Amino acid sequence: MRAGSQDDADVIVVGAGPAGSSTAHWCATAGLSVLVLEKSAFPRDKICGDGLTPRAVAELARMGVDLDPADGWIRNEGLRVFAGRRSWELPWPEVTAFPGYGSAMARTKLDHRLVQHAQRSGAKLLERTKVTGPLLDERTGRTVGVTAQTADKRDVVYRAPVVVAADGVSSRFATALGITRRDDRPMGTAYRTYFRSEGTPRHEDAWMESHLELWSGRPGKSDLLPGYGWIFALGDGTVNVGLGSVSSTPAKQSAVGHDYRDLLVRWTRNTPQEWGFTPENQLGPVRGAALPMGFNRSPMYRDGTILVGDAAGMISPFNGEGIAYALQAGRVAADAIAQARTRTSDAAREAVLGGYAERMRADLGGYYTLGRAFVRLIEHPAIMRFGTRYALPVPVVMQFVVKLLSDCYEPRGGDWVDRLISTLTRVVPTA
Numbered sequence: 001m002r003a004g005s006q007d008d009a010d011v012i013v014v015g016a017g018p019a020g021s022s023t024a025h026w027c028a029t030a031g032l033s034v035l036v037l038e039k040s041a042f043p044r045d046k047i048c049g050d051g052l053t054p055r056a057v058a059e060l061a062r063m064g065v066d067l068d069p070a071d072g073w074i075r076n077e078g079l080r081v082f083a084g085r086r087s088w089e090l091p092w093p094e095v096t097a098f099p100g101y102g103s104a105m106a107r108t109k110l111d112h113r114l115v116q117h118a119q120r121s122g123a124k125l126l127e128r129t130k131v132t133g134p135l136l137d138e139r140t141g142r143t144v145g146v147t148a149q150t151a152d153k154r155d156v157v158y159r160a161p162v163v164v165a166a167d168g169v170s171s172r173f174a175t176a177l178g179i180t181r182r183d184d185r186p187m188g189t190a191y192r193t194y195f196r197s198e199g200t201p202r203h204e205d206a207w208m209e210s211h212l213e214l215w216s217g218r219p220g221k222s223d224l225l226p227g228y229g230w231i232f233a234l235g236d237g238t239v240n241v242g243l244g245s246v247s248s249t250p251a252k253q254s255a256v257g258h259d260y261r262d263l264l265v266r267w268t269r270n271t272p273q274e275w276g277f278t279p280e281n282q283l284g285p286v287r288g289a290a291l292p293m294g295f296n297r298s299p300m301y302r303d304g305t306i307l308v309g310d311a312a313g314m315i316s317p318f319n320g321e322g323i324a325y326a327l328q329a330g331r332v333a334a335d336a337i338a339q340a341r342t343r344t345s346d347a348a349r350e351a352v353l354g355g356y357a358e359r360m361r362a363d364l365g366g367y368y369t370l371g372r373a374f375v376r377l378i379e380h381p382a383i384m385r386f387g388t389r390y391a392l393p394v395p396v397v398m399q400f401v402v403k404l405l406s407d408c409y410e411p412r413g414g415d416w417v418d419r420l421i422s423t424l425t426r427v428v429p430t431a
């Protein structure tokens with residue numbers, strides 16, 4: 001596991017999104033030499049809602065990222081939820097495990113800051129370097145590096161005893177190793193755009209706003225979609241506005257057949273005039289992407305390759321949040337890699353690296369199992385309608401929902417809502 005004389009680094013990280021930068025930061029902090037290969041150049045865009053729950057903020061704080069509001073880290077107090085004609089403001093839970101605030105930052109900035117943070121910790125970044133596939137040991141079949149193409153189209157090889165696939169939802173790297181997407185896990189689709197917001201009531205909104213009643217509005221139909229629309233103030237004079245929906249399997253999601261782009265355009269055009277969601281204020285096109293959920297790619301470790309973030313389908317089926325889990329996966333993966341180096345036999349090293357997957361499953365598997373059940377329920381418009389109209393307004397349900405959907409509950413102890421959620425996550429299977 002220790003880099004040999006032929007190796008370029010102790011660890012190669014493919015992709016510099018939140019998962020890759022977190023892996024790189026934590027590996028470098030543990031004293032490993034880290035090579036991060038990123039196909040684009042920073043600052044680069046990533047289609048996202050840009051929302052950061054307290055869980056994500058906690059991971060950023062753990063990494064030592066300076067979260068000073070003066071430095072562009074807007075703080076939000078919780079969720080403003082709209083259902084039908086009613087709305088509620090639900091503060092982030094007061095728990096010891098997480099801060100009482102969330103944040104939001106455009107991914108062009110966030111990802112740039114995170115990769116710079118990893119560089120300051122000691123990781124080496126090569127931009128405009130596209131990984132084209134794994135490099136396998138001919139005898140053992142184990143991953144021993146990557147093949148890549150440089151900005152000037154040269155084919156190169158980089159070697160390391162461990163490679164971390166942090167290359168996002170499509171994860172060509174994992175696919176090339178035969179680690180393909182599972183067809184029994186939820187899949188989401190979401191679209192977003194930006195609006196200039198200075199001088200509008202949306203500017204610096206202290207609440208992350210969700211609109212739970214998303215009607216498809218297809219001619220002759222008025223079905224309620226299992227998803228939500230969002231408006232997240234970014235504190236830099238812009239807001240991120242988007243919508244997404246989820247299905248219990250990728251096949252169902254592809255069969256949905258909604259024109260989400262059109263739905264988003266129609267939704268924004270029908271918002272109050274003073275919000276300023278006009279074509280003149282729109283910054284950039286409406287863009288969308290898939291959200292792989294509930295560990296939709298496995299195994300998360302095999303023969304020298306670790307999958308983190310969207311590459312392993314780590315987005316929460318409850319709310320479409322993926323950044324917090326990508327950051328967490330990087331931290332846990334780095335710990336496994338650093339610990340594996342201390343083992344003296346190949347078998348012991350493999351067991352420690354495989355322990356990464358066990359730790360991720362132990363921590364999130366039960367929660368994601370509940371999330372899959374949640375998606376199967378809200379796929380039925382009647383249940384979605386009942387939930388938003390009649391169940392949500394009940395204060396105790398609301399308290400439960402905000403903790404469950406944001407994954408911000410006290411993992412040990414806490415009030416009865418915390419205890420109920422942590423018991424539920426423990427009694428269901430983690431597969």
Ligand SMILES: Cc1cc2nc3c(=O)[nH]c(=O)nc-3n(C[C@H](O)[C@H](O)[C@H](O)COP(=O)(O)OP(=O)(O)OC[C@H]3O[C@@H](n4cnc5c(N)ncnc54)[C@H](O)[C@@H]3O)c2cc1C
Binds near residue numbers: 020049131166
């Ligand atoms: C519309 C939408 C809204 C969302 N809203 C939110 C939200 O509000 N909050 C939230 O927490 N999550 C949200 N998510 C989910 C979130 O965007 C992802 O979970 C998160 O980006 C995962 O991070 P990652 O590092 O695993 O992957 P990515 O962020 O996709 O990073 C992968 C990186 O790998 C690079 N790469 C890919 N292939 C190669 C290659 N061959 N060689 C080298 N580099 C490569 C890419 O260029 C990229 O930099 C949303 C997703 C969508 C689609």
